[in-house]
Amino acid sequence: MATAATITGLDVVDVRFPTSRFLDGSDAMNPDPDYSAAYVVLRTDGDRADGSPLDGHALAFTIGRGNDVQVAAIRALEHHVVGRDVDELAADLGGLARGLARDSQFRWLGPEKGIAHMALGAVVNAAWDLASRRAELPLWRFLVEMTPEQIVALVDFRHISDALSPDQALDLLRAAAPGRAARLADLETNGYPAYTTGAGWLGYDDAKLERLAAEAAARGYRQVKLKVGADPAADERRLRIARGAIGPDVGLAVDANQIWDVDEAIARVNALAHHDLAWIEEPTSPDDVLGHARIRAGVSPVPVATGEHMHNRVMAKQFLQAGALDVLQIDAARVGGVNENLAMLLLAAAFGVRVCPHAGGVGLCEMVQHLSFFDAVAVSGTTEGRMIEHVDHLHEHFVDPVTVVDGRYLLPTGHGLNGRMHQESIDRHRFPDGAEWRAGGAS
Amino acid sequence: MATAATITGLDVVDVRFPTSRFLDGSDAMNPDPDYSAAYVVLRTDGDRADGSPLDGHALAFTIGRGNDVQVAAIRALEHHVVGRDVDELAADLGGLARGLARDSQFRWLGPEKGIAHMALGAVVNAAWDLASRRAELPLWRFLVEMTPEQIVALVDFRHISDALSPDQALDLLRAAAPGRAARLADLETNGYPAYTTGAGWLGYDDAKLERLAAEAAARGYRQVKLKVGADPAADERRLRIARGAIGPDVGLAVDANQIWDVDEAIARVNALAHHDLAWIEEPTSPDDVLGHARIRAGVSPVPVATGEHMHNRVMAKQFLQAGALDVLQIDAARVGGVNENLAMLLLAAAFGVRVCPHAGGVGLCEMVQHLSFFDAVAVSGTTEGRMIEHVDHLHEHFVDPVTVVDGRYLLPTGHGLNGRMHQESIDRHRFPDGAEWRAGGAS
DSSP: OOOOOBEEEEEEEEEEOOGGGGTTTOOSSOSSOOOEEEEEEEEEEEEOTTSSEEEEEEEEEEOSTTHHHHHHHHHTTHHHHTTOBHHHHHHTHHHHHHHHHTOHHHHTTOSSOHHHHHHHHHHHHHHHHHHHHHTTSBHHHHHHTSOHHHHHHHSOOTTTTTTOOHHHHHHHHHHTOTTHHHHHHHHHHHOEEEEEEEEEOTTSOHHHHHHHHHHHHHTTOSEEEEEOOSOHHHHHHHHHHHHHHHOTTSEEEEEOTTOSOHHHHHHHHHHHGGGTEEEEEOOSOTTOHHHHHHHHHHHTTSOEEEOTTOOSHHHHHHHHHTTOOSEEOOOTTTSSHHHHHHHHHHHHHHHTOEEOOOOOSSSHHHHHHHHHHHHHHHSSOOOTTOOEEEOOSSGGGBSSOOOEETTEEOOOOSSBOSOOBOHHHHHHHBTTTSHHHHTTOOO | OOOOOBEEEEEEEEEEOOGGGGTTTOOSSOSSOOOEEEEEEEEEEEEOTTSSEEEEEEEEEEOSTTHHHHHHHHHTTHHHHTTOBHHHHHHTHHHHHHHHHTOHHHHTTOSSOHHHHHHHHHHHHHHHHHHHHHTTSBHHHHHHTSOHHHHHHHSOOTTTTTTOOHHHHHHHHHHTOTTHHHHHHHHHHHOEEEEEEEEEOTTSOHHHHHHHHHHHHHTTOSEEEEEOOSOHHHHHHHHHHHHHHHOTTSEEEEEOTTOSOHHHHHHHHHHHGGGTEEEEEOOSOTTOHHHHHHHHHHHTTSOEEEOTTOOSHHHHHHHHHTTOOSEEOOOTTTSSHHHHHHHHHHHHHHHTOEEOOOOOSSSHHHHHHHHHHHHHHHSSOOOTTOOEEEOOSSGGGBSSOOOEETTEEOOOOSSBOSOOBOHHHHHHHBTTTSHHHHTTOOO
16 A cells, blocks of 8 residues: 555647558548547656555547547646545545535536546546556556445436435445455456457458458457448448458447438438347437437337437436437546446436447546456446447557457456556647657548 | 628627626525626628618626636637628528538537537627527517427437437427417516525625615515525524524525535535525535536535536436436537527426426526527427526616516516617726726726
């Protein structure tokens, strides 16, 4: 355990990767993303047991333009954390998250949505990284070692108590206690199932799609995902190619990235349903609870998945109440950090809905894996039908990247949230003055 | 008509008013707001007929901390407008709004919500100010002179077409054509009804509340609004005082500013219903469509109002589809500008729901009045049951402030959107270096 320490600074860096040069990440709504991070570091005057500085790292994920605004939003929260005692902060991470959400002036900018909320989430996640590294534990294990009462104290039940009260959450966590040790042992041995999106970006040509899909199946992924939503004939052709490459036993999901209106979504999905779709992801606006409910009814039995743009727990609550999705895709960096994702895991468990995290981005696989491992041990208590998205690029920039073997995430064993980048990667990709951008990139 | 011109610059200023010093604007969720504006100016190289510079002014409204982030977000949109030809821009304001909303990288920061979307709205509104001043018309008249086809072309129907198609919108506008001239004549003579919130801020003591409520009734307001949601006994006492001061014939609305959960809202509203409430405003999270629907059913016959934090047309669509509100409170600066507010006016008309704009803030009365006047002439075709909020402070900072006489807004006759501040006010309240803040204020 580290000695007493105070938070001495909050640094934020605009980091951008020129992914648009190769159409990595391209989809129907986002043809040319430059995967980016508003990268935050909470500095302290303390050290860890090994003598390294005690600090906390996390990031908000964006896809390029506007990452500077995300950086400014994180910086605007500095006064909430700088000067605080690390022991007190780590002992009440629920209070930190609620305090940030209830900054009455800043709250106007959301409330609890968009840039302001992602900023809050980045700061909260950096505090979790700090607290779990201070405890010398991976974040998932830091959570697993908490009591149900401690977990419930982390959650802000404001505006969700009609669907899940603190007492109900407590009951749910207690009910998951039997079998924890066996589930943990299974996860240590077998990891957590993954699926891959890397084969199916919209900007890849047919030959590349076919090759990558076949490789994914050969590498043990039990599901691949294709971007759809541009030309209907192209969707049909690409799905045929992918299904041919992966065979009948590997799942084939499609992702429209919000491009359709409600009626259009129903028609387009039904036209593709003969490919035996594992799910349709983001068929329409991420704000449209009622629209998703109509789509789900209209495309049954194709499951409906959404969540990477679900901006807070109040939206998650409604999607579940309305029966508007089959798969909840939490995102480590979209909402108010670990705390709000715990609320969403608890809500999903209460409604018996699968959680398959979104992780297409930079650092998202690294961070979100902790939530799925914790869920499997202590909340839903199962990996049945669940998978974490995996996209195999940009991991080389992380100090402790994910390990995916035979289509499964292995339990992370390092300390913290794993969102920590190599300093050299940060320096090189700093926008606009890093070497990668001075060399002639554009964003 | 001005000669050809090009947009040469986009300026943004962080302007803040120290309203928290007097508890103006205080409510259950926002105890100490400093009403602020991320103030935007589109500059051109053209002149107006009178020789003054042709430019466009608008603002995003915030309540203090984070206004600098809002400023940064507006600045990030500069490249969408600077260098554009003013004639072309003014001829396709629908294209401008859609182009901004579909910036694929920036969109990730919302989509269409929060800081990013308010930034878009401010730029779009500044372009409307520019276009209507160039036409030498008040904005409402600039809209009134458009054909139904032109109005429909301004609206982005993406993600709302399941509730309102372009053809349905066209039918609706055409159906409102009969009687336009008579309605306009009536508005020119009688203005548009107003209600006041100025009496009922939560931070005001009972004596001030009683005096201001009585004054409001005497000044011809047909409705006053009180902030509630703190101590139940205080709510009861304050409502009794207000009702005593205004008598039985003036409407008495209450506003909880999102403080309650769903079940709590139902109980608290029903406990106050004996005061004959004109509406309950923002009973819970502004994102909670299903929660508002439950509250509305649970507090009937008290009408439910919300909208000042309704972040886009997709939310408006759902509130209407779910029967979750009786009163839609559009806000000039929350959504994607005039264009998205036109979508919301059309949706409300299609569902037969009243629109009573939110205008508690700075510059919001000035800007939003145009939308209500246009609605009364050309969309809903009525002022029945409708009122524009009026708060009587900070208007002195505007070049062409609203005129409210005998509880009614008079038709604005100046050119543009009326969001233009005196340069002296901008300079004095610029944060943090204006005289008002150097003198010792804090935000």
